[in-house]
Amino acid sequence: MLVQLDPVSPEPLYRQLRKAITEAIESGQFAAGQLLPSSRALAADLDLSRNTVNMAYQELMAEGFLESIPRVGYAVNSDLRRYLAKPSLTKAPPGIDWEDRMGELTDDLPHLVRPPERHGEPYAFVVGEPDVSLFPTRAWMRATRTAMSDQHIASSLGDRFDTDDPVLVEMLRRHVLPSRGINVPADEILITMGSQNGLYLVSRALLDTKKRVAVEEPGYPDARHIFRRHGARLVPIPIDDQGMTVPLNLKPIDMVSVTPSHQYPTNVTLSVGRRQQLLAQADSQDFLIIEDDYDSEFRYHGRPTPSLKALDETGRVVYLGSFSKFLAPGLRLGYVVADAPLIARLRDLRRYMLRHPPGLLQRTMGLMIEAGDYVRSVRRSRHALKDKWERCVEAVDRHIPWHVSMPTGGLSLWLSGPDGFDGVAAARDALTEGVVVEAGNVCYLHDPAPRNAIRLGFAGTRAEAIEPGIAALGGVLRRHL
Ligand SMILES: Cc1ncc(COP(=O)(O)O)c(C=O)c1O
Numbered sequence: 001m002l003v004q005l006d007p008v009s010p011e012p013l014y015r016q017l018r019k020a021i022t023e024a025i026e027s028g029q030f031a032a033g034q035l036l037p038s039s040r041a042l043a044a045d046l047d048l049s050r051n052t053v054n055m056a057y058q059e060l061m062a063e064g065f066l067e068s069i070p071r072v073g074y075a076v077n078s079d080l081r082r083y084l085a086k087p088s089l090t091k092a093p094p095g096i097d098w099e100d101r102m103g104e105l106t107d108d109l110p111h112l113v114r115p116p117e118r119h120g121e122p123y124a125f126v127v128g129e130p131d132v133s134l135f136p137t138r139a140w141m142r143a144t145r146t147a148m149s150d151q152h153i154a155s156s157l158g159d160r161f162d163t164d165d166p167v168l169v170e171m172l173r174r175h176v177l178p179s180r181g182i183n184v185p186a187d188e189i190l191i192t193m194g195s196q197n198g199l200y201l202v203s204r205a206l207l208d209t210k211k212r213v214a215v216e217e218p219g220y221p222d223a224r225h226i227f228r229r230h231g232a233r234l235v236p237i238p239i240d241d242q243g244m245t246v247p248l249n250l251k252p253i254d255m256v257s258v259t260p261s262h263q264y265p266t267n268v269t270l271s272v273g274r275r276q277q278l279l280a281q282a283d284s285q286d287f288l289i290i291e292d293d294y295d296s297e298f299r300y301h302g303r304p305t306p307s308l309k310a311l312d313e314t315g316r317v318v319y320l321g322s323f324s325k326f327l328a329p330g331l332r333l334g335y336v337v338a339d340a341p342l343i344a345r346l347r348d349l350r351r352y353m354l355r356h357p358p359g360l361l362q363r364t365m366g367l368m369i370e371a372g373d374y375v376r377s378v379r380r381s382r383h384a385l386k387d388k389w390e391r392c393v394e395a396v397d398r399h400i401p402w403h404v405s406m407p408t409g410g411l412s413l414w415l416s417g418p419d420g421f422d423g424v425a426a427a428r429d430a431l432t433e434g435v436v437v438e439a440g441n442v443c444y445l446h447d448p449a450p451r452n453a454i455r456l457g458f459a460g461t462r463a464e465a466i467e468p469g470i471a472a473l474g475g476v477l478r479r480h481l
Pocket of ligand 1: 128193194195196197220259264292294321322323324329332333334
């Protein structure tokens with residue numbers, strides 16, 4: 001038996017041995033039922049303690065890789081070996097036409113492909129990437145420990161079926177939503193696995209092939225794709241420097257989807273006048289509004305604008321919140337605020353899809369908010385991101401070869417070039433200089449989409465890389481003008 005163990009590896013020796021034996025079983029080097037050397041012999045062979053070998057054998061037995069034969073020793077589990085010998089079990093047998101069976105996927109729907117990760121590049125302006133160094137790890141660990149304590153463990157680990165964690169809901173009600181001007185009872189809140197999950201549930205509940213949804217143009221591609229996947233027809237509404245240009249008559253329309261705090265992707269804030277107009281029209285023309293408030297706190301001058309939901313007197317606004325931007329997208333936690341009958345329907349849909357977002361995550365988040373760590377962390381992030389944003393403003397002013405208006409918020413920049421400028425080709429060329437940016441064409445519904453914009457995400461970019469990165473990008477853009 002050829003086993004290479006590394007005595008200086010941080011991985012304990014018994015784990016290394018366990019791994020080597022599993023690999024030998026999986027590769028067929030050990031046959032079904034084959035006896036393994038006794039722990040004494042193997043320990044002597046590998047210059048290990050018998051205890052180490054016994055620990056590895058015990059774990060492999062508990063996992064079903066080995067079986068113990070009384071008065072003989074350990075052997076490779078014959079059942080397991082038979083299972084491993086049938087790779088076809090994990091592959092589709094020939095003859096099944098999956099495309100045909102999965103009807104929905106064969107529809108002519110566009111797919112969003114996430115660009116390959118390019119963290120290694122010196123100037124990575126990856127849109128949507130957080131600065132994980134800002135994550136309040138210690139506070140999170142503290143809250144997780146408390147969530148696992150005797151007092152909370154039943155709530156953290158129990159099956160909640162269709163309910164949410166009352167601690168998190170209460171904390172949202174008392175400490176998070178009021179800062180957006182929203183005061184609602186608990187039955188108007190649903191916890192989701194990120195706002196995307198909220199968008200999907202809302203679409204599932206309210207859309208079908210007869211429905212029409214107005215979307216911002218340019219706008220958030222994921223929202224558009226979710227609406228399309230529910231059959232809705234999309235109506236693009238242009239954006240100007242006050243946000244969505246609300247036409248006087250939106251009829252016939254069933255829903256309007258907006259990102260009022262910082263419009264995705266241009267970052268402009270929907271003006272108060274437009275907000276009032278939109279709400280008034282929703283009433284008079286009988287449509288609903290989806291308010292995606294994904295990054296409201298990242299406003300670098302002045303206070304965040306109140307949400308549309310705060311001005312909503314008739315319950316037409318369905319509000320989507322997320323912890324993705326203020327903490328981390330990998331947590332997959334968000335919430336929907338809407339009238340109770342809609343929340344009840346979304347809860348029912350969610351229950352048969354995933355029951356509820358993980359209880360431990362919900363309780364941990366609730367405890368973080370209760371301890372004041374959440375607010376402190378948002379403040380700290382805003383401070384750090386304001387610094388990055390200011391670096392961006394200066395660098396854009398100095399290096400980008402056209403005038404860029406910079407709304408004072410958000411986590412990305414939208415550089416819209418002159419007509420004829422090809423942002424797709426420029427983004428490709430920028431990569432050869434180590435600059436990762438995204439072409440803005442994916443944000444448009446129109447086909448062919450305008451190609452004259454570039455997007456830069458700066459949240460996850462190192463502060464010191466911003467100036468030289470935008471300088472390098474400026475050079476590329478000049479060549480493309
Ligand atoms: C417009 C918009 N809404 C919402 C989100 C957040 O989505 P989630 O909460 O599902 O992570 C994002 C994240 O990229 C976004 O850009």
